[in-house]
Amino acid sequence: MSTPVARSVPAAISAVLARDRWALAGTVTVVVIALAAIFADVLTALEGHDPYTYDSSALDVNTGLPAGPFGGVSGDHWFGVEPLTGRDLFAIVVHGARTSFLIGLAATLVSIGLGVLVGAAAGYLGGWVDRVVTWSADVFLGFPYLVFMIALGAVVPAEFPRVLLLVVVIGFFGWPSTARVVRAQVLTLKERNFVKAARVLGASPWQVFRTELLPNLWGPVLVMATLSVPGKIGLEAALSFLGVGVLPPTPSWGRSISAAIDWVGVDPMYLIFPGVALFAVTWGFNALGDGLRDALDPRWGGNR
Amino acid sequence: NDPKAPGDAGAKPEKGGTLRILSESRTLNLDPAKSQSLAITSLGLVHRRLTGWQNAVGRPAKVVPDLADTGKTPDGGKTWTFVLQDGLKFSDGTPITSADVKWGVERSFAPAFGGGLGYHKDLLGGGDYKGPFEGKELDSIETPDPKTITFKLTRPYGDWPWIASTPAFAPVPKGKGAEADYHERAVASGPYQVGTYTKGVEVKLTRNPNWDPAKDQVRGGLPDEVVFQLGQDASVVSQRLAADSGDDRFAFGSSFVSPAQLAQLQATPSAKSRVVTSKSGAVAYLALNTQKAPLNNLKVRQAFQYAVDKSAYQIASAGTAQLAGDTASTLITQGIEGREQFDLYQTKPEGDPEKAKALLAEAGFPNGVENLTLVLNKSNNQAEKAEAVQAALARANIKVTIRSLEADAYETETNLSENPNYDLTLSSWQPDFPSANANIQPLFASSEIGKGGYNTSRYSNPEVDRLIEEAQSTVDAAEAGKKWAAIDRKIMQDSPVVPLIYTRNSFIHGSKVGNFFIADFPAYPNYLQVGITK
Amino acid sequence: MKNLKFALTRLGGMVLVLLIVAFCTFVVFYLVPSDPALLACGKPCTPENLALAREFMGFDEPWWRQFLTFLGGIFAGRTFGTGVTAIHCSAPCFGYSFRQNADVLELIGDRLPVTFSLAVGAAVLWVGLGVAIGVHAALRKDTWFDRAALAGSVIGVSAPVYLVGLLGILVLGFQLNVVPVGNYTAFTEDPVRWAWGLVLPWCVLAFAHGAHYVKLTRSQMLETMSEDFIRTARAKGVPERTVVGKHALRNVLLPVVTLTGIEFGSLLGGAVITERVFSLPGLGGLLIEAVHGRDLATLLGCTLFAGFLVVVANAVVDLSYGLLDPRARLT
Amino acid sequence: MSALLSVEDLSVDFGSGSPAVSEVSFSLTAGEVLAVVGESGSGKTVTAMSLLGLLPATASVSGRALLGGRDLYSLSPAALREVRGNEVGMVFQEPMSALNPVFTIGSQIVEAVRVHRAVPRAAAKARALELLRLVGLPEERFRAYPHEMSGGQLQRVVIAMTVANEPSLLIADEPTTALDVTVQAEVLRLLRDLRDRLGVAVLLITHDMGVVSELADRVVVMNGGKVVETGPVREVFATPREPYTRTLLDSVLRLDTRELPARPAGEPVLRLDGVSVTYGGFRAVSDVSFEIGRGQTLGLVGESGSGKSSLAGAITGLTRYTGRITVAGREVASLRKADRGRVGLVFQDPLSSLNPRATIARSIAQPLLLHTSLRGAELEAKVDSLLDAVQLSAALRDRYPHELSGGQRQRVGIARSIALDPDLLIADEPTSALDVTVQARVLELVLSLQRELRFACLFISHDLAVVQHLADRVAVLHRGVVVEEGTSVFAAPREEYTRRLLASALTVSA
Numbered sequence A: 001m002s003t004p005v006a007r008s009v010p011a012a013i014s015a016v017l018a019r020d021r022w023a024l025a026g027t028v029t030v031v032v033i034a035l036a037a038i039f040a041d042v043l044t045a046l047e048g049h050d051p052y053t054y055d056s057s058a059l060d061v062n063t064g065l066p067a068g069p070f071g072g073v074s075g076d077h078w079f080g081v082e083p084l085t086g087r088d089l090f091a092i093v094v095h096g097a098r099t100s101f102l103i104g105l106a107a108t109l110v111s112i113g114l115g116v117l118v119g120a121a122a123g124y125l126g127g128w129v130d131r132v133v134t135w136s137a138d139v140f141l142g143f144p145y146l147v148f149m150i151a152l153g154a155v156v157p158a159e160f161p162r163v164l165l166l167v168v169v170i171g172f173f174g175w176p177s178t179a180r181v182v183r184a185q186v187l188t189l190k191e192r193n194f195v196k197a198a199r200v201l202g203a204s205p206w207q208v209f210r211t212e213l214l215p216n217l218w219g220p221v222l223v224m225a226t227l228s229v230p231g232k233i234g235l236e237a238a239l240s241f242l243g244v245g246v247l248p249p250t251p252s253w254g255r256s257i258s259a260a261i262d263w264v265g266v267d268p269m270y271l272i273f274p275g276v277a278l279f280a281v282t283w284g285f286n287a288l289g290d291g292l293r294d295a296l297d298p299r300w301g302g303n304r
Numbered sequence B: 001n002d003p004k005a006p007g008d009a010g011a012k013p014e015k016g017g018t019l020r021i022l023s024e025s026r027t028l029n030l031d032p033a034k035s036q037s038l039a040i041t042s043l044g045l046v047h048r049r050l051t052g053w054q055n056a057v058g059r060p061a062k063v064v065p066d067l068a069d070t071g072k073t074p075d076g077g078k079t080w081t082f083v084l085q086d087g088l089k090f091s092d093g094t095p096i097t098s099a100d101v102k103w104g105v106e107r108s109f110a111p112a113f114g115g116g117l118g119y120h121k122d123l124l125g126g127g128d129y130k131g132p133f134e135g136k137e138l139d140s141i142e143t144p145d146p147k148t149i150t151f152k153l154t155r156p157y158g159d160w161p162w163i164a165s166t167p168a169f170a171p172v173p174k175g176k177g178a179e180a181d182y183h184e185r186a187v188a189s190g191p192y193q194v195g196t197y198t199k200g201v202e203v204k205l206t207r208n209p210n211w212d213p214a215k216d217q218v219r220g221g222l223p224d225e226v227v228f229q230l231g232q233d234a235s236v237v238s239q240r241l242a243a244d245s246g247d248d249r250f251a252f253g254s255s256f257v258s259p260a261q262l263a264q265l266q267a268t269p270s271a272k273s274r275v276v277t278s279k280s281g282a283v284a285y286l287a288l289n290t291q292k293a294p295l296n297n298l299k300v301r302q303a304f305q306y307a308v309d310k311s312a313y314q315i316a317s318a319g320t321a322q323l324a325g326d327t328a329s330t331l332i333t334q335g336i337e338g339r340e341q342f343d344l345y346q347t348k349p350e351g352d353p354e355k356a357k358a359l360l361a362e363a364g365f366p367n368g369v370e371n372l373t374l375v376l377n378k379s380n381n382q383a384e385k386a387e388a389v390q391a392a393l394a395r396a397n398i399k400v401t402i403r404s405l406e407a408d409a410y411e412t413e414t415n416l417s418e419n420p421n422y423d424l425t426l427s428s429w430q431p432d433f434p435s436a437n438a439n440i441q442p443l444f445a446s447s448e449i450g451k452g453g454y455n456t457s458r459y460s461n462p463e464v465d466r467l468i469e470e471a472q473s474t475v476d477a478a479e480a481g482k483k484w485a486a487i488d489r490k491i492m493q494d495s496p497v498v499p500l501i502y503t504r505n506s507f508i509h510g511s512k513v514g515n516f517f518i519a520d521f522p523a524y525p526n527y528l529q530v531g532i533t534k
Numbered sequence C: 001m002k003n004l005k006f007a008l009t010r011l012g013g014m015v016l017v018l019l020i021v022a023f024c025t026f027v028v029f030y031l032v033p034s035d036p037a038l039l040a041c042g043k044p045c046t047p048e049n050l051a052l053a054r055e056f057m058g059f060d061e062p063w064w065r066q067f068l069t070f071l072g073g074i075f076a077g078r079t080f081g082t083g084v085t086a087i088h089c090s091a092p093c094f095g096y097s098f099r100q101n102a103d104v105l106e107l108i109g110d111r112l113p114v115t116f117s118l119a120v121g122a123a124v125l126w127v128g129l130g131v132a133i134g135v136h137a138a139l140r141k142d143t144w145f146d147r148a149a150l151a152g153s154v155i156g157v158s159a160p161v162y163l164v165g166l167l168g169i170l171v172l173g174f175q176l177n178v179v180p181v182g183n184y185t186a187f188t189e190d191p192v193r194w195a196w197g198l199v200l201p202w203c204v205l206a207f208a209h210g211a212h213y214v215k216l217t218r219s220q221m222l223e224t225m226s227e228d229f230i231r232t233a234r235a236k237g238v239p240e241r242t243v244v245g246k247h248a249l250r251n252v253l254l255p256v257v258t259l260t261g262i263e264f265g266s267l268l269g270g271a272v273i274t275e276r277v278f279s280l281p282g283l284g285g286l287l288i289e290a291v292h293g294r295d296l297a298t299l300l301g302c303t304l305f306a307g308f309l310v311v312v313a314n315a316v317v318d319l320s321y322g323l324l325d326p327r328a329r330l331t
Numbered sequence D: 001m002s003a004l005l006s007v008e009d010l011s012v013d014f015g016s017g018s019p020a021v022s023e024v025s026f027s028l029t030a031g032e033v034l035a036v037v038g039e040s041g042s043g044k045t046v047t048a049m050s051l052l053g054l055l056p057a058t059a060s061v062s063g064r065a066l067l068g069g070r071d072l073y074s075l076s077p078a079a080l081r082e083v084r085g086n087e088v089g090m091v092f093q094e095p096m097s098a099l100n101p102v103f104t105i106g107s108q109i110v111e112a113v114r115v116h117r118a119v120p121r122a123a124a125k126a127r128a129l130e131l132l133r134l135v136g137l138p139e140e141r142f143r144a145y146p147h148e149m150s151g152g153q154l155q156r157v158v159i160a161m162t163v164a165n166e167p168s169l170l171i172a173d174e175p176t177t178a179l180d181v182t183v184q185a186e187v188l189r190l191l192r193d194l195r196d197r198l199g200v201a202v203l204l205i206t207h208d209m210g211v212v213s214e215l216a217d218r219v220v221v222m223n224g225g226k227v228v229e230t231g232p233v234r235e236v237f238a239t240p241r242e243p244y245t246r247t248l249l250d251s252v253l254r255l256d257t258r259e260l261p262a263r264p265a266g267e268p269v270l271r272l273d274g275v276s277v278t279y280g281g282f283r284a285v286s287d288v289s290f291e292i293g294r295g296q297t298l299g300l301v302g303e304s305g306s307g308k309s310s311l312a313g314a315i316t317g318l319t320r321y322t323g324r325i326t327v328a329g330r331e332v333a334s335l336r337k338a339d340r341g342r343v344g345l346v347f348q349d350p351l352s353s354l355n356p357r358a359t360i361a362r363s364i365a366q367p368l369l370l371h372t373s374l375r376g377a378e379l380e381a382k383v384d385s386l387l388d389a390v391q392l393s394a395a396l397r398d399r400y401p402h403e404l405s406g407g408q409r410q411r412v413g414i415a416r417s418i419a420l421d422p423d424l425l426i427a428d429e430p431t432s433a434l435d436v437t438v439q440a441r442v443l444e445l446v447l448s449l450q451r452e453l454r455f456a457c458l459f460i461s462h463d464l465a466v467v468q469h470l471a472d473r474v475a476v477l478h479r480g481v482v483v484e485e486g487t488s489v490f491a492a493p494r495e496e497y498t499r500r501l502l503a504s505a506l507t508v509s510a
């Protein structure tokens, strides 16, 4: 066995999976959807449609709605079709998973990572670092994000890899709230003797952060992270609408969902498939996150 | 097609009651100088103009007298004289004179009151005229007596009576209207005056006691009050009106019912009967940037005529061809004098990708064309439609990237930029007055390229320019109509745009709203005639 | 003395933040290749008309000069145009909106009560309910209550506000007819109708925002409940309710208050979608219109104002740290 | 006399190998003081805690504990709440983490007063102030927060809180560990008074044989989770039956009045020049100067709250100070990382000085990871040897701090501080929670290490015998001022305070 360190994240994950069936269920959900995203091409080939082809024959000629009950669900179209276009919804959802999953996850990593680092630095180092961080957080929070996005949409060339742009932009704008929450926690943590002990030992701020602060920040960080995934996916949709997001016709959940809202009254399935997918992913991450929190807390079980 | 009028068969509206208009916009501009309102919508409730529109189902729109007659020209369209009716009064009781009309037109030249329809400005030789508030008059307008007003145009212009129906030709009491918020307390000449004006929330119009229905043939003036509720979400408005409860029974929505809402309303019999869909409307088209390779090649442009899938476009716009509107092949919209129906590029509504490919090959693009950019005005809700076009073009190996831009960025790109970057753009055009002139000239005259014009295909053909000028100076409507139809054909031969459909607009109203009809032109309800039923 | 210095630094920081926000907004605004004067240009828009409109609105100058003019206007007021048609905007002038034909400050003043009502009510609801549910979920960890709280939170964050609002209107407003749908009533006019009309928007917003509070509270609570001082409180015979509600909760609140500050601050800047769905004439709508209408003056005004609220909310939060946890007292 | 509390066959298991407590039985009558002594980690605290149902959920408890006829282990939560703090009061072993950090100590005492009695707020406050006085704290500390108090002061707050309702049974888990002998005497007087006046029974857990012989009637000796011997104090102390009890008694250090053995001092390692520490307006340490040479130990003694920990904080650069402190010639504030590793620190409060999310092996390895290149098996071996040196079994290496006993935690702190073979060791009450046998071995360890490494040591303790055993020189701190310093402080005290201190020291009398 290697040096026993504070329960490591991978170790905690395997521990929680072995013990907590809800966390296991959450993980399975996330993994299944991730696999669906990875093998989207295979899956859609199996079903026999792609997410781009218009098919007015799948639509009801009188309304433009999917022909057939339940949004046109059939052996041919597993999730039915999109109203007005007749594009295959299953293909859209699994291909959309690629965009949304990737962006949701990567942007969350960027924003939470940045937020934790910056927030911890502000709380722990204090002084001008704290001031600069607090002020820039205020600037970011007060800044009309939307305007920036619009400007970006107009300025960034169409060839620029959109997913990367989105991850960077969404991630970068998401740090302030995490940073402030982490900072608040660190402000009290740093007064605890074990942090002081590490400092007396000559641990550098980075080492203090990694070994003393971070393990004690998992609670709020996991909460912020797991809840930020759907937010980021939704943001991607909003940005797509503004022309900054993935370029049409690339499918994404966020876009499908916001388009589908209009149709809930007549074609609820259009909303339900991507909506449930988003819910499932979010729930999966949250169930896993809660399990992880428990596993990372050695006092799990606590006093009664 | 339904031969019956798209409109109301229900009970006849009576005088009285409060009409509510649910508007998506948070602003309502009742300043004539700043307004681009059609002659039959909101602004018309408060302000009369020199001339008015008479529109009815099944007939082209006609210019009719409003404050004045429809004008006379002694010299083939260069000088126009209008005579006001007797005994007209402003809401404050003062008489309306030709000087007030002149003042109103002059006022529209003031930089402080920009933003309105300005077709008259060039024709009146505005030049560097900056409005009456600096003490100068516009010499091209003469008011020999309080009832007569004469316009001396820079060139013969047959459609001047139509121009005289635009908002700037509403009277403003001479010497007044210097304040920026004049629209909140504008002196009215129409059936209503501003009662209360709550910015961004509500505008309540109350009766103008000095309006005489006998002297107004275009306005019904039935409701006692008209209330604009601003900033209403379109979907919510549809839902509310479909539910038809409380005050909503006396209301109608001023924005189009979205395709999704339409589909839902179709399924609700009680609401379906209250949805009014126009027979026709603005022509939606795909503009091809004729100045940029490869679209500067006529064959390539013609290929587009076959590559597009108009039926997919119809479905994407409203779910069915029925609700979306007929496929289009000409430029002049329905309901306009002189329009001729023809199709130079006959094919199936789904298009003919093979033929398109063949044309592309002929033009030297056997493998199709790539990297075309289609710009889109985000605020027009065209995403789905653009994707339909994108998918259709892909069938003919035409690869398109969609860039959607904010309204202003879009306009800057398409209307102002000297050297724009787009290859294609989706657009639709509703003429500002019911003349083919307003349909063709703004879109295809070479003077309208960049510099703020709407010639987004950047189409420039000296021959066409000459023909346009000629048609514009023709006073006789029938004769002019023929000329315009010829121009229409000529332009289509050059294929600068692909007409897609004549867009139908659908509106929904409450059960107690009567006389809610949409004539052939324009594809909007006539606010001036709507009333409350018992 | 120390307090004074602290207050001054903080105040200086606020001003700096606002300046930066304004400056960035300005720069970004000018990144978009389009012309705000288009609005006042009319149709058809000739270059001459455009130039006139630009000159009148003050857009003919280089952007940095405009920025300085804007800043100057805050202290000295501004006048647009000349002669009788000139528009005066007296100090403090945060700009004049040509689109809305109004002084920006006045516009904000009109909209603020709505947004404020919306934000306060929603925040009270989401913090109150969120924390309460979070506490209970922690105490009943791994029970069905806990699972349901998680699922509810997840629905709350993943369901679009627009959808929830729309469904709320449809079901509660039309089908069941329990809440009114329609226009906003001012508090001063009729407090009952004010509250009644806002119930649905409050709930919708709270539903969307509550998840963070539920989960944050739950997680912090689980950690705190195993601290030694909880054991001490129990040994004193303190009832469990007090142990939880006083001893544990107080130690849980730091991150919750922080997040509240942030969200409340930004919510005051406008809850765009909620305002839209419920036709509430608030700041969010104003901002969005300004963005889409290229209304720089309103945009700047709203942004500065929203920024101001954010900064103030965060400052209040920072000050509250010392009250909540003496160890985090500012140094 | 019938038993007030009788514990029968108590076993507690945490599911980690052997049970923490097995088959423990004892009983206690009203007005009796029963001392529980025994090896660190022998289950004393667990036994005490089980009585009020305060063990973590991971513990499984079996047996019975009858209090006035009711079995405490099977009480309903509501009934148990009535017992807690009302009939049975409890003083916790580690006072520094026992108080809620966000409330003032005053409000926490007031709460204790009001929770079982419907007392008006004002009266409760008056009572709280009275209690503060009773434990020798000035009234103005009412508004202080826990982090603003010294270890001994907090311990007294906890005692004040516990006696607030004059319970019939008082469980005191090491109630005087953090107290200097003068204050300890006052607290013992308080306990005795409670017993005499109200017939309060006291279950006294302590490692201090002096306290046992001073206060207790009977004694229970525990070892390895079992009771090994029980009987009246005099009897057990005079004729211990079990070998463990004998070792225990033999290990007790005795204070005498010898001159300290002067060892040769090397060049000064630590030097203080006019050092003062101020909190807000309060001067906790004023103008202290001394130096410690290589291989030397300075014992720092003084009243609770006299500024000892503050001084230690200043030396390690944790507390802001004025004056000059140099370690090996370098100003503390500007020590480089490598130099910091040369300074070992044992915190007064072992619990809070350990990262709750790190196993103890990780905590001990931390300095090694920071300053050496030891990794993998070598590191493991080093950690194991350190654990062994402080008498901790290697089986504990993967436990978390809250899963240890107070004494075990304290030893983890010691192991961590000596991991890097320091040049300077600052130890703030490092043996306060250790029973005498373990303490003896730990002291032996420190001495032998010092001989070997010749580190300089500042040894803070309230236990004069320990100081005498270890130190070359003693400094007496009183209200932030060093009133006396030298080798003959115990032999020939000059100051009045020192004399009082020496007079209060308890001795084990058989």
Ligand SMILES: Nc1ncnc2c1ncn2[C@@H]1O[C@H](COP(=O)(O)OP(=O)(O)OP(=O)(O)O)[C@@H](O)[C@H]1O
Residues within 6 Å of the ligand: D014, D016, D020, D039, D040, D041, D042, D043, D044, D045, D046, D047, D056, D058, D093, D402, D403, D404, D405, D406, D407, D408, D433, D434, D435
């Ligand atoms: N939560 C826990 N989980 C696992 N083991 C525990 C836990 N708490 C205590 N122990 C173990 O139980 C044993 C008894 O601990 P206890 O605290 O009662 O010792 P103690 O006699 O009070 O020692 P000390 O004098 O050092 O305080 C110890 O070996 C300790 O490691």
Ligand SMILES: Nc1ncnc2c1ncn2[C@@H]1O[C@H](COP(=O)(O)OP(=O)(O)OP(=O)(O)O)[C@@H](O)[C@H]1O
Residues within 6 Å of the ligand: D147, D148, D149, D150, D151, D152, D153, D178, D179, D180, D279, D280, D282, D284, D302, D303, D304, D305, D306, D307, D308, D309, D310, D311, D348
């Ligand atoms: N953060 C603080 N703020 C205010 N006062 C403090 C603070 N820390 C300590 N004090 C006070 O300073 C004095 C010295 O405290 P210190 O902890 O140094 O005492 P000590 O000698 O270590 O006592 P003990 O033996 O009880 O641990 C005490 O009166 C204490 O109340």
Ligand SMILES: [Mg+2]
Residues within 6 Å of the ligand: D044, D045, D046, D093, D173, D405, D406, D407
């Ligand atoms: Mg113990």
Ligand SMILES: [Mg+2]
Residues within 6 Å of the ligand: D150, D151, D152, D308, D309, D310, D348, D428
């Ligand atoms: Mg101390």
Ligand code: NI
Residues within 6 Å of the ligand: D176, D177, D178, D208, D432, D463
């Ligand atoms: Ni002791």
